[in-house]
Every structure is written in C-alpha cells, then in structure tokens.
Amino acid sequence: MTPAGARTADDVVTPALVTRLTRGVSGADVTANHTPFTGRKLAELPEATPQDVATAFARARVAQRPWAAVPLAERAAVLLRFHDLVLDRQSEILDLIQLETGKARLHAHEELQAVAVAARHYGRKGPAYLRPRAHTGVIPVLTKVTEARQPRGVVGQISPWNYPFELSVGDALPAFVAGNAVVTKPDTETALTALLARELLIEAGLPEEVWQIVIGEGPVVGPAVVDHADYVSFTGSTRTGREVARSAATRLIGCSLELGGKNAMLVLRDADIEKAAAGAVRGCFSSAGQLCIAIERLYVHEAIADEFLLRFATRTKALRLGTGLAYGADMGSLASAQQLDIMTRHVDEAVAKGATVLAGGRPRPDIGPLFYEPTILDGVEPPMAVCTEETFGPLVSVYRFRDEDEAVALANATPYGLNAAVWTKDGRRGREIAARLRAGTVNVNEAFAAAYGSAGAPMGGMGDSGLGRRHGSEGILKYTEAQTVAHQRIMPLAPAFGLTDEKYAALMTRGLRVMKALHLR
Known part of the structure; x- marks a missing residue:
C-alpha cells in the first residue's frame, strides 16, 4: 500500500508535465495510458496515424543531414551531458518508470543505471568505434584503402513496455552518436518515460527534430515505422519479431531483434x-x-x-x-x-x-x-x-x-x-x-x-531469441553502413608502362607470391 504522505500519480503526472513532454509529438487522435499499481489513467496522449508516422520520418530526414555533419566528438559529448542529467534527475525518472511499469523502485533504478552506463560507454568509446580504419590494399603502398562508417539515415525503433527507459533511449544513444536520426514507437502504456528521456537528451544538446516519437497501437503504427525506416531496432516478442524481420527483408533493410527467452x-x-x-x-x-x-x-x-x-x-x-x-x-x-x-x-x-x-x-x-x-x-x-x-x-x-x-x-x-x-x-x-x-x-x-x-x-540472443546485438562495437556499428574508399596511386591495376598482358600477369603472379612470403594479409 502507499504510505501516508507519499507521492501519488497525481503528484507526478500533472497536466503541465504531459503538455511539456508531448509538445511537438504528432497525433490526430487521442489515446491514454494507465498505471498498473491501481489501473487508473495517467495521461491522455496524442495517437499517431500512419500519415503521422510518415510526417515524423520526413522531419527526421531533414534533421539527420546536419546532425551527421556535426563532428563526431561533439555528438558523443551530448551523451556525456545526458549521463549527468540522468543521475541528477533520477527521482523524476524513477517516479515515471514505476508508475508506468509497476516495478519496484530498486528495479527501476537498475534500468536507470543501464542507461547511464550506455551513455558513458558510447560517449567515451563511440569515436573509437567509428573512426576510419586503414586496410592493406591489393598492392601495398600503391593502393591506399580506408574503411569509413556512414550513418544509415533514419532508424526506426520499436521499444517495449517492460524497460521503457533503457530500451528506448538506451538503444537509441549509439544510433545518435553514429549520426542517425531516430523515430521511436514506444508502448503506449510507457510512453511518458520515453518522452522524458527525449526531453533530457534534447536538454543535453541533441537537436529536437533528430529524435521523433510516435505513439499508437502496435499493429497500426509499428508497420508504418518499418515501412519508412532505413534500419529497424526492435525489442519484443518472437512472434512480432518474425513479422518485423519479414517486412525489413522485403525492403532490403537491416534489423536487430531482441526477442523472447526461456x-x-x-x-x-x-x-x-x-x-x-x-x-x-x-x-x-x-x-x-x-x-x-x-x-x-x-x-x-x-x-x-x-x-x-x-x-x-x-x-x-x-x-x-x-x-x-x-x-x-x-x-x-x-x-x-x-x-x-x-x-x-x-x-x-x-x-x-x-x-x-x-x-x-x-x-x-x-x-x-x-x-x-x-x-x-x-x-x-x-x-x-x-x-x-x-x-x-x-x-x-x-x-x-x-x-x-x-x-x-x-x-x-x-x-x-x-x-x-x-x-x-x-x-x-x-x-x-x-x-x-x-x-x-x-x-x-x-x-x-x-x-x-x-x-x-x-548482448543479444541466439535462435528464437533474436538477431544482432546491443552494446559494444556491434551495438553501434549496426547503425552504420561500411564504406570502403580505395585510392590507387602511381600505376593502375592493369597493364601499363608498355607491359604486355602476359608480362603484366607474370608480374602480378610474382607479386602475389612475395606478399604471401611476407605474411601480408
């Protein structure tokens, strides 16, 4: 039971808070969420239509290009400022997590810890994961090869109700560092937590339009998110994950799926x-x-x-x-x-x-x-x-x-x-x-x-538990496209300088043998 004098849902979820968090969130209709503790309504929220989803993606695409042009170190610094805001305003965050999920406060704090750890990790390590990498060319010295990482564009994210802070912003952080925009569909019953996470990240320096949130029923809004995304991040049931994978495959876009477990x-x-x-x-x-x-x-x-x-x-x-x-x-x-x-x-x-x-x-x-x-x-x-x-x-x-x-x-x-x-x-x-x-x-x-x-x-699953990984290098590189830039210098990879085809082939044969002997890879 609630102790006498303790904060209640009405103390936390005020009309002013709801107005503040939903500012700029598109939705032609209205829906509501509820607290599991009592079953009472917490807030009325804008409910998106498929057209609202399309509009959110259009806004995100316009914002993504200048965001990707921001120096990588500056994008990563946003996460470090966000880390501090999460710890400073944890009481507000924990109240919303508890009210929307019904979990105990200590378990809500575990979720907050996970977000802070992810923000610190990608704020510090993100630039190293994404830095250009040199590779040995087909002819050493003459061929200079660099692997670059380009953002995918706009990531479509579908996040569940059970960890609304960690599985919304926690999964989005590496996407932002990599230069992407994100359109997130949180579960309606836990949308306020995701909206608060967005507000804090904007306060930390993320451009407002780079993270769009759309709220609505999964069967309506979810497919629309997949239909417009350049990459999909999904956490939820194995059954729905298979549907997301099929839709992504039809569009030839990548996806990561964390699904069920036993x-x-x-x-x-x-x-x-x-x-x-x-x-x-x-x-x-x-x-x-x-x-x-x-x-x-x-x-x-x-x-x-x-x-x-x-x-x-x-x-x-x-x-x-x-x-x-x-x-x-x-x-x-x-x-x-x-x-x-x-x-x-x-x-x-x-x-x-x-x-x-x-x-x-x-x-x-x-x-x-x-x-x-x-x-x-x-x-x-x-x-x-x-x-x-x-x-x-x-x-x-x-x-x-x-x-x-x-x-x-x-x-x-x-x-x-x-x-x-x-x-x-x-x-x-x-x-x-x-x-x-x-x-x-x-x-x-x-x-x-x-x-x-x-x-x-x-971190991720095998078998029916999903595809892809969050955390570590895989957790950020999945939000990028690998691009190889090869610069050929002095001589082409073809007969030149008067070499006949036969002499060119003999020269290349000797060169390949030498490179093997030198243990070049």
Missing part, C-alpha cells in the same frame, strides 16, 4: 548455496520477472537441491510487495492484465497436472489489481505449458540433475538462447560450462546483471 540457471554441486539462493531471487523476480533475460528454469544438482530449495523458498516468501514511489518494496506489480492471465494460467495448469508450489502461487489483489506473488514450482514436467512457454512473470520452475552434461543438455533443450547463468565455486569450471551453453550471454555467479551491465561486450 533462460536457465545451473546450480552446480559445489555452489555456495546461500549466494546461489540470493542470486536466484534476483534472477527470477527482478521487475516481477518481466525482463527478457530473467531466469525461468532452475537446474539444481540433486545432492544440494533440498537445502538450496529451502533457502530459496524462504527468501522468496520474505519478499515485500508494494506500490509506493520509494525504496522498500522488493517486487512490484505485473504490468498488464495479459501478463497476469499468462502467469495465472501457467501456475494453475502446472498445479492441476501435479506440480508443487514451494512459494507463492496466488494473485494479490489486496495490494493491487495486477499483483501476483513470486512463485516457485517443483515437479514441473511436459506437457505443462510452463516447461516451454515464456511466462514473463515472477515464476520459476525447478528441475534436478545428476551430472553437468545432463544439466547442459537440459538447459540447451529450447529454441531460445538469450541468457543463462552458472553457479559454482570453481570459476574456471563455470566459464567452461558457460561456453557450452547456447545463449548470447552467460553469467557465472550472477543471474544477468554482470553480462548485461558490461556495455563494452555484445
């Missing part, structure tokens, strides 16, 4: 049980399990399973659920009735077919309309839906294993491949097992934060 954690026989149990709580129930990299399958060595589950269940039962705009709650609400329905269906079906509830297992309407207790299920077996379907809620299924080969095989027995975790006291062994897991990121003695928070390393 992520596994392996607790080996030699794991520190107390630390592993605490890590499992973080991995399974952060943001009420509503993140693509959350743990939904927990494999525990049979020799330690009973003790581990006792500690894990004890910690889970002690979690505090709450709605306040302050630190203190350990877990917040589900974000929508749809997520609550999936959670309820998975738990009820599993229990009906013989699974055992070790913790949780019931909704909590006494706290809020979309609250559900963090839940641990034991004895889960096919064909229970929870075995293979992504729940995207505070639910984890426990399985026992006898040896590590079995655990690896079980963890890999899914079409998804986004994130995984291994718990062991032997770090080398943990890394060896990590290399055998088919997942884009694997954490040793952490659930997901260690890999995701390392912004210099790529």
Whole structure:
C-alpha cells in the first residue's frame, strides 16, 4: 500500500508535465495510458496515424543531414551531458518508470543505471568505434584503402513496455552518436518515460527534430515505422519479431531483434548455496520477472537441491510487495492484465497436472489489481505449458540433475538462447560450462546483471531469441553502413608502362607470391 504522505500519480503526472513532454509529438487522435499499481489513467496522449508516422520520418530526414555533419566528438559529448542529467534527475525518472511499469523502485533504478552506463560507454568509446580504419590494399603502398562508417539515415525503433527507459533511449544513444536520426514507437502504456528521456537528451544538446516519437497501437503504427525506416531496432516478442524481420527483408533493410527467452540457471554441486539462493531471487523476480533475460528454469544438482530449495523458498516468501514511489518494496506489480492471465494460467495448469508450489502461487489483489506473488514450482514436467512457454512473470520452475552434461543438455533443450547463468565455486569450471551453453550471454555467479551491465561486450540472443546485438562495437556499428574508399596511386591495376598482358600477369603472379612470403594479409 502507499504510505501516508507519499507521492501519488497525481503528484507526478500533472497536466503541465504531459503538455511539456508531448509538445511537438504528432497525433490526430487521442489515446491514454494507465498505471498498473491501481489501473487508473495517467495521461491522455496524442495517437499517431500512419500519415503521422510518415510526417515524423520526413522531419527526421531533414534533421539527420546536419546532425551527421556535426563532428563526431561533439555528438558523443551530448551523451556525456545526458549521463549527468540522468543521475541528477533520477527521482523524476524513477517516479515515471514505476508508475508506468509497476516495478519496484530498486528495479527501476537498475534500468536507470543501464542507461547511464550506455551513455558513458558510447560517449567515451563511440569515436573509437567509428573512426576510419586503414586496410592493406591489393598492392601495398600503391593502393591506399580506408574503411569509413556512414550513418544509415533514419532508424526506426520499436521499444517495449517492460524497460521503457533503457530500451528506448538506451538503444537509441549509439544510433545518435553514429549520426542517425531516430523515430521511436514506444508502448503506449510507457510512453511518458520515453518522452522524458527525449526531453533530457534534447536538454543535453541533441537537436529536437533528430529524435521523433510516435505513439499508437502496435499493429497500426509499428508497420508504418518499418515501412519508412532505413534500419529497424526492435525489442519484443518472437512472434512480432518474425513479422518485423519479414517486412525489413522485403525492403532490403537491416534489423536487430531482441526477442523472447526461456533462460536457465545451473546450480552446480559445489555452489555456495546461500549466494546461489540470493542470486536466484534476483534472477527470477527482478521487475516481477518481466525482463527478457530473467531466469525461468532452475537446474539444481540433486545432492544440494533440498537445502538450496529451502533457502530459496524462504527468501522468496520474505519478499515485500508494494506500490509506493520509494525504496522498500522488493517486487512490484505485473504490468498488464495479459501478463497476469499468462502467469495465472501457467501456475494453475502446472498445479492441476501435479506440480508443487514451494512459494507463492496466488494473485494479490489486496495490494493491487495486477499483483501476483513470486512463485516457485517443483515437479514441473511436459506437457505443462510452463516447461516451454515464456511466462514473463515472477515464476520459476525447478528441475534436478545428476551430472553437468545432463544439466547442459537440459538447459540447451529450447529454441531460445538469450541468457543463462552458472553457479559454482570453481570459476574456471563455470566459464567452461558457460561456453557450452547456447545463449548470447552467460553469467557465472550472477543471474544477468554482470553480462548485461558490461556495455563494452555484445548482448543479444541466439535462435528464437533474436538477431544482432546491443552494446559494444556491434551495438553501434549496426547503425552504420561500411564504406570502403580505395585510392590507387602511381600505376593502375592493369597493364601499363608498355607491359604486355602476359608480362603484366607474370608480374602480378610474382607479386602475389612475395606478399604471401611476407605474411601480408
């Protein structure tokens, strides 16, 4: 419940705030968003039509050209100023994230941390990632070759509701450094957070027209974004991701897709049980399990399973659920009735077919309309839906294993491949097992934060979990087109200076042999 005297939605989302954030946002119609904490309407927002989307792209294209002409160092400096604004105005940001997603404040802060890390990383490393690179030409010295990186133009971004700050501005930052403009379609229910991120980035120095935001229903606005974009960045469900990929392929444009997951954690026989149990709580129930990299399958060595589950269940039962705009709650609400329905269906079906509830297992309407207790299920077996379907809620299924080969095989027995975790006291062994897991990121003695928070390393999925990567060099180079400029000097790559075709061929043959002997690449 909300403590007496605490800030409420009416205190945070004022008419003045909504007017300020939606200034310049196109929309012929009006839509609204709501807070999961109570179900009450937060704000009325402009709703875009396909024509509004086309107009936003037209504006972005005009703004992109002068933005790309701004020196790279100056574009990167915008991110460093934005980094400081995010930290300075975090209370305002956290309030909106909580109200729009229903998550606990600490989990909202984790999202804010991720944005600050990305801003710092690309603000510092962006120029190095994008600098022109020299390559060995076909004839060394005579052929000078440079690889340049050109912006793609206008990036179309479709971002989800679960991490509205990180997955809107966090993904857009490297695109801006690379000289692109961006048109973002956030989820309507979390659009205010994305709009606040845009306001802060403009305050940090981004030209206003370079980042356009369009709000509306996914089936209406989403295809229009893909139809006009020069590149598409999408985060969401695997089903919708396939549709985005098909549309992008038809237009011969690139796309990056972070999609679903059914992520596994392996607790080996030699794991520190107390630390592993605490890590499992973080991995399974952060943001009420509503993140693509959350743990939904927990494999525990049979020799330690009973003790581990006792500690894990004890910690889970002690979690505090709450709605306040302050630190203190350990877990917040589900974000929508749809997520609550999936959670309820998975738990009820599993229990009906013989699974055992070790913790949780019931909704909590006494706290809020979309609250559900963090839940641990034991004895889960096919064909229970929870075995293979992504729940995207505070639910984890426990399985026992006898040896590590079995655990690896079980963890890999899914079409998804986004994130995984291994718990062991032997770090080398943990890394060896990590290399055998088919997942884009694997954490040793952490659930997901260690890999995701390392912004210099790529993050993304294998299999049905998507295409492309965010973070690191791949996270910014995907927003560019590689351009090779080759300058041939002194002599052409053809017979010249009186050489016959035969003599030219012989000369080139000798030259190729010499270059191999000199180990030239």
